[in-house]
Amino acid sequence: MSEDHSKAVRIGLLGRGTVGAAFEELIDRRAAAVEAATGRRPRISGVLTRAGGDFEQIVDDSDLIVELIGGTDPAREYVLGALRRGRPVVTANKQLLAQHGEELFEAAREAGVQLRFEAAVAGVIPIVRVIQESFGVTEIDKVFGIVNGTTNFILSEMAASGAPYEEVLARAQDLGYAEADPGDDINGADAAAKMAILARLAFHTPVTLSDVPHEGIEQISSDDLAYAKELGLSLKLLGVAERRQGGISVRVFPCFLYGGHPLAPVEGPFNAVMVEAPEITEVTMSGPGAGGMETASAVLGDVVSILGGEAPVHEARERLPLVGDVASSFYLHLAVADRPGVLAQIAQVLGDKGVSVKSVVQQGAGDDARLVMVVHECLESRFAEALEAIDALDVLRAPARAIRVIEEEFV
Numbered sequence: 413m414s415e416d417h418s419k420a421v422r423i424g425l426l427g428r429g430t431v432g433a434a435f436e437e438l439i440d441r442r443a444a445a446v447e448a449a450t451g452r453r454p455r456i457s458g459v460l461t462r463a464g465g466d467f468e469q470i471v472d473d474s475d476l477i478v479e480l481i482g483g484t485d486p487a488r489e490y491v492l493g494a495l496r497r498g499r500p501v502v503t504a505n506k507q508l509l510a511q512h513g514e515e516l517f518e519a520a521r522e523a524g525v526q527l528r529f530e531a532a533v534a535g536v537i538p539i540v541r542v543i544q545e546s547f548g549v550t551e552i553d554k555v556f557g558i559v560n561g562t563t564n565f566i567l568s569e570m571a572a573s574g575a576p577y578e579e580v581l582a583r584a585q586d587l588g589y590a591e592a593d594p595g596d597d598i599n600g601a602d603a604a605a606k607m608a609i610l611a612r613l614a615f616h617t618p619v620t621l622s623d624v625p626h627e628g629i630e631q632i633s634s635d636d637l638a639y640a641k642e643l644g645l646s647l648k649l650l651g652v653a654e655r656r657q658g659g660i661s662v663r664v665f666p667c668f669l670y671g672g673h674p675l676a677p678v679e680g681p682f683n684a685v686m687v688e689a690p691e692i693t694e695v696t697m698s699g700p701g702a703g704g705m706e707t708a709s710a711v712l713g714d715v716v717s718i719l720g721g722e723a724p725v726h727e728a729r730e731r732l733p734l735v736g737d738v739a740s741s742f743y744l745h746l747a748v749a750d751r752p753g754v755l756a757q758i759a760q761v762l763g764d765k766g767v768s769v770k771s772v773v774q775q776g777a778g779d780d781a782r783l784v785m786v787v788h789e790c791l792e793s794r795f796a797e798a799l800e801a802i803d804a805l806d807v808l809r810a811p812a813r814a815i816r817v818i819e820e821e822f823v
């Protein structure tokens with residue numbers, strides 16, 4: 413903090429769009445509550461947008477900077493500049509943290525000021541604070557969940573209405589749950605950025621966006637959802653960060669869950685995150701994944717934490733290896749020729765590759781004959797080999813479709 417001993421805390425606001433404008437409103441509404449909690453009354457002392465404002469002047473006139481511009485450029489320069497000039501920074505910028513986190517943490521450490529970013533992950537859910545503070549010395553095994561509200565809304569609607577992906581996406585855009593350009597939501601990149609941040613915090617090892625393979629929901633068809641319903645499954649876009657084989661695996665992929673799983677009932681634009689560790693078993697938190705006011709409220713919470721003075725340590729420990737090939741269970745949808753022996757042929761291929769079948773449903777007849785099965789957990793590389801061998805059989809009418817499944821059944 414700069415040398416300001418008055419009771420006011422001057423906030424320089426970078427960006428006044430959806431979240432920035434809500435934050436400004438919230439500061440007005442909550443200034444007295446912040447003063448009661450911290451002894452300091454916040455006020456906005458300067459605003460930078462594309463339309464105007466001078467960054468250097470705003471830093472001169474502030475005790476703390478809130479960055480709500482988004483993207484990496486010029487946000488990175490501004491956040492580094494503010495930290496180097498001794499200003500604590502609050503940001504909601506997942507791209508910036510996921511791509512330049514180490515550089516920013518180091519700048520904050522060197523300047524001896526705080527960098528907080530609760531709103532960058534899972535909207536209003538206080539998952540960053542919980543991992544850094546409540547579980548700060550817990551050996552976390554796994555953090556996973558639904559961290560993109562747009563895709564969760566689309567999958568929930570597809571399952572409920574049976575409507576195709578394109579139609580549901582258009583509805584999500586009309587309702588404001590999806591941007592005009594929803595690319596990074598739909599292809600899993602937005603969730604991957606959030607999982608890179610969560611993995612970095614949970615495992616104290618450097619993880620960046622490029623370390624996180626991601627698959628999106630573009631290939632999901634409404635009949636997969638309909639068949640899966642019969643097997644008691646619901647589909648989510650999951651982000652998973654876990655310890656595996658002495659290293660870590662961080663990934664984003666669409667995945668079926670059995671009913672009873674704590675994430676199965678999370679519908680619409682909501683997010684939910686689970687944390688697992690031996691001494692805590694598991695903790696699940698859910699809440700709105702986005703929204704101007706919801707995000708602004710997470711930003712204000714960070715401002716209050718900074719005024720309260722607690723400072724989480726961001727130093728990374730050793731670099732853990734990234735494990736590429738992990739074991740997963742899969743749902744498999746096969747459009748097959750309607751003739752005797754087909755199921756036996758497919759079972760033979762799976763068996764040869766050491767992939768065992770958990771359940772199978774035969775659907776339709778003639779040109780509509782299908783096999784929908786769930787296979788037990790096996791190495792993904794081995795499953796890919798089995799899939800290739802199945803695709804090479806002359807009994808398939810269309811390429812096989814596979815989606816991961818979390819096999820655990822909760823009661």
Ligand SMILES: NC(=O)c1ccc[n+]([C@@H]2O[C@H](COP(=O)([O-])OP(=O)(O)OC[C@H]3O[C@@H](n4cnc5c(N)ncnc54)[C@H](OP(=O)(O)O)[C@@H]3O)[C@@H](O)[C@H]2O)c1
Pocket residue numbers: 426427428429430431432460461462463464479480481482483485486504505506531532535701702703704707
């Ligand atoms: N919206 C949400 O629900 C949500 C949820 C979680 C996290 N976030 C994060 O919050 C941040 C802000 O998102 P948002 O939805 O509020 O964005 P937004 O509505 O697009 O607002 C961006 C603001 O930044 C300003 N800006 C853009 N480029 C600039 C530049 N080069 N120099 C100076 N100012 C610039 C814009 O100026 P003009 O006003 O002049 O255009 C605008 O005021 C992002 O990091 C986003 O990922 C948003």
